[in-house]
Amino acid sequence: MIxxxxxxxxxxHYEKNIEKSINDLKRCHIDKCALMFxxxxxxxxxxxxxxxxxxxxxxxxxxxxxxxxxxxxxxxxFGIIKEGVEEYLLKGPAVAVKIHHxxxxxxxxxxxxxxxxxxxxxxxxxxxxxxxxxxxENESDPSNIANLAAKFPDLNIIMAHITGCGxxxxxxxxxxxxxxxxxxxxxPEDGFFQYGLxxxxxxRILFGxxxxxxxxxxxxxxxxxxxxxxxxxxxxxxxxAVRLLGGVSHG
Amino acid sequence: xxxxxxKLKIFKNNKVVNWHEHVWTDAKxxxxxxxxxxxxxxxxxxxxxxxxxxxxxxxxxxxxxxCRKYNDYVYEAMQRYPGIIQGMCYVNPGYAKExxxxxxRCVKELGFIGVKLYNQYFISDPAVHSVIEKCIELDIPILxxxxxxxxxxxxxxxxxxxxxxAKAAEKYPEALFIYAHIGGxxxxxxxxxxxxDYPNVFLDISGSIYDEDLIEETVRKMGVERVMFxxxxxxxxxxxKLLGCKLSEAEKIAILNNKHMERYLERGMKK
Amino acid sequence: xxxxxxxxLGHWPFRKINNNDAQSFVKVMxxxxxxxxxxxxxxxxxxxxxxxxxxxxxxDIKPYSxxxxxxxxxxxxxxxxxxDFATCIEKLGMKGVMMFPYYHPYRLTExxxxxLANLAGEAGVPVHIPVSIIxxxxxxxxxxxxxxxxxxxxxxxxxxxxxxxxxxxxxxxxIASAAKDVDSKRKGxxxxxxxxxxxxxxxxxxxxxxxxxxQIVFGTGNPLQYLxxxxxxxxxxxxxxxxxxxxxxxxxxxxxxLN
Numbered sequence: 001m002i003x004x005x006x007x008x009x010x011x012x013h014y015e016k017n018i019e020k021s022i023n024d025l026k027r028c029h030i031d032k033c034a035l036m037f038x039x040x041x042x043x044x045x046x047x048x049x050x051x052x053x054x055x056x057x058x059x060x061x062x063x064x065x066x067x068x069x070x071x072x073x074x075x076x077x078f079g080i081i082k083e084g085v086e087e088y089l090l091k092g093p094a095v096a097v098k099i100h101h102x103x104x105x106x107x108x109x110x111x112x113x114x115x116x117x118x119x120x121x122x123x124x125x126x127x128x129x130x131x132x133x134x135x136x137e138n139e140s141d142p143s144n145i146a147n148l149a150a151k152f153p154d155l156n157i158i159m160a161h162i163t164g165c166g167x168x169x170x171x172x173x174x175x176x177x178x179x180x181x182x183x184x185x186x187x188p189e190d191g192f193f194q195y196g197l198x199x200x201x202x203x204r205i206l207f208g209x210x211x212x213x214x215x216x217x218x219x220x221x222x223x224x225x226x227x228x229x230x231x232x233x234x235x236x237x238x239x240x241a242v243r244l245l246g247g248v249s250h251g
Numbered sequence: 252x253x254x255x256x257x258k259l260k261i262f263k264n265n266k267v268v269n270w271h272e273h274v275w276t277d278a279k280x281x282x283x284x285x286x287x288x289x290x291x292x293x294x295x296x297x298x299x300x301x302x303x304x305x306x307x308x309x310x311x312x313x314x315x316x317x318c319r320k321y322n323d324y325v326y327e328a329m330q331r332y333p334g335i336i337q338g339m340c341y342v343n344p345g346y347a348k349e350x351x352x353x354x355x356r357c358v359k360e361l362g363f364i365g366v367k368l369y370n371q372y373f374i375s376d377p378a379v380h381s382v383i384e385k386c387i388e389l390d391i392p393i394l395x396x397x398x399x400x401x402x403x404x405x406x407x408x409x410x411x412x413x414x415x416x417a418k419a420a421e422k423y424p425e426a427l428f429i430y431a432h433i434g435g436x437x438x439x440x441x442x443x444x445x446x447x448d449y450p451n452v453f454l455d456i457s458g459s460i461y462d463e464d465l466i467e468e469t470v471r472k473m474g475v476e477r478v479m480f481x482x483x484x485x486x487x488x489x490x491x492k493l494l495g496c497k498l499s500e501a502e503k504i505a506i507l508n509n510k511h512m513e514r515y516l517e518r519g520m521k522k
Numbered sequence: 523x524x525x526x527x528x529x530x531l532g533h534w535p536f537r538k539i540n541n542n543d544a545q546s547f548v549k550v551m552x553x554x555x556x557x558x559x560x561x562x563x564x565x566x567x568x569x570x571x572x573x574x575x576x577x578x579x580x581x582d583i584k585p586y587s588x589x590x591x592x593x594x595x596x597x598x599x600x601x602x603x604x605x606d607f608a609t610c611i612e613k614l615g616m617k618g619v620m621m622f623p624y625y626h627p628y629r630l631t632e633x634x635x636x637x638l639a640n641l642a643g644e645a646g647v648p649v650h651i652p653v654s655i656i657x658x659x660x661x662x663x664x665x666x667x668x669x670x671x672x673x674x675x676x677x678x679x680x681x682x683x684x685x686x687x688x689x690x691x692x693x694x695x696x697i698a699s700a701a702k703d704v705d706s707k708r709k710g711x712x713x714x715x716x717x718x719x720x721x722x723x724x725x726x727x728x729x730x731x732x733x734x735x736x737q738i739v740f741g742t743g744n745p746l747q748y749l750x751x752x753x754x755x756x757x758x759x760x761x762x763x764x765x766x767x768x769x770x771x772x773x774x775x776x777x778x779x780l781n
Contacts, residue, residue, distance in 0.1 A: 146377035491751025
């Protein structure tokens, strides 16, 4: 099974975007993808509820295509976040959380969120990049992930964008077994995926595309470009996602 | 008024430990022995007693094999000048496992007294944590290449400045970090302000920059106890800035042989 | 005897400096037994009209005219620079010209820069171009990122064949090697100081080889830098007494046309 763990759907007119996503999944022979609604970088108070309800609507009809994530802006009041987690993660359908570049994740303000997710065994996918120019204001880099992972060893973290994080970023997180990395985004430059495989091992890498920012077909090509045994490739293509994202129990 | 020749005697009349020097390779990639000989000869002429040397890779990301080879060259220099050259082992923290093994080898088998890191990573990068933890375990200092280079284009994107040291020092208060060459070019005001309040960050005064008031400002921020003498290829500049500064004779002598660092030297001498 | 060819008076905008007025500057000279210093106005470098700084320094050094000699700062990209040059040399008694192409908007290859250099040659005064005033690695974010361009400098000396030049505070051994061929064919000569040339390694020897002791001069960068660094070099340089005298004052005296 191939699961793309990093897939965005614009929230405005999402029904049409869902249809397009399904078509693109079929085009690329990808079985499932993460469903991460994009409501803008910073959320309004009501956005989490709207998002959660939309996830439920979509999953009623299209559960065979999607692995639902709840996208959280940690700047929103923690009470609202807690409500959202309890309603849409613990009761379903979401199985994981996505954090955009809305807060550096080793800030004190993120700790209650990390604590809550850790407590309930909810994995979190975090946008992450080491940039030399054009860094976003609150963008996490791998050192932030490493700090978070050290503080919350029971929190499963998926560090997004292997190429953006680079060799240095992979080295930053290598010693934290609770940090995984997805292969999504950036140009699929040669070398980084192989390095990640050698350093972290196949069990800690997940296939992702960063759709619609990147064409899933090219991102998928990266996974086939590196020599590895087929068991490892299956883990990366979907096995790790099943293991990591299947663990949240819905009440 | 004291003659300059008299002034220079502070070097000959007191123990001088130079905490920042290097041996290098020659065109064939072996230890450059004539250069090492000239270094020691110059040191003797100038009145320096000990040279703490390393051989770092200054460009690129070396594999562990290169680091090991270079550390072996430093050991060769230590054997050639026993008691004069002490060694700091250079590692690439990106190869965390290999780096830690190499540090163990150099300290336990070869008698090295510290670790030298260069510009492959910021000292505050998590990728460096394993190396820092190993240094804490072995109780050895880390001399990190440093500077806040404001010139363009950027030639060393991962050179550590004082803010990186402050982060690392905060996370690892048990480690001893040495900010290399406060006179090595770069905005020293920036770095001094960043590291002033971290008692486990020391510095050496080496480098080709000898701005008036550099040493006074360093001591105002750091205190004399955290400052040590070094040259890093700039003998005249490093000697001159110490001679020219308005510290007392006692303070200058304290910098020439930093008492806090003596125990690391003694350990190396025992091997 | 010591003549320091590289001193400054006035305000440096990017950090606090000491002893930058004439009275305390001379006290420092006394401490180091420096007989004479050439000074130029740091203020002039940053004033839009450098002439204001030249006039200031002329007044400032009047009480110390036996110890201090002023060089003018001329910006040949500013109006009436030729008149300023003439005033400085003929009326204010300044003994040389400072050029700062990395602070002022011109290159040394441009016509006005070449003209200024030639005018200096005709007037029998040297042109001093420091490689930089301070090392660019510690530059303030509003300070220049440029230093003396060696290629431009060699072009200038070629186009001003009768002018003496002084280059200071940089890798003068490398500049001397690069300029040697062109300089050997000129009537004027380039003189190099050793502020950033180490005597404990082959750098000083390479300067001696490229320029010879007749073209090496003494400069300190006072008050921006510790003077002791240069005195360490004097102590340890491998030269004869006669060569040392050339470096410490004889070459400078010739440049300044002192008796």
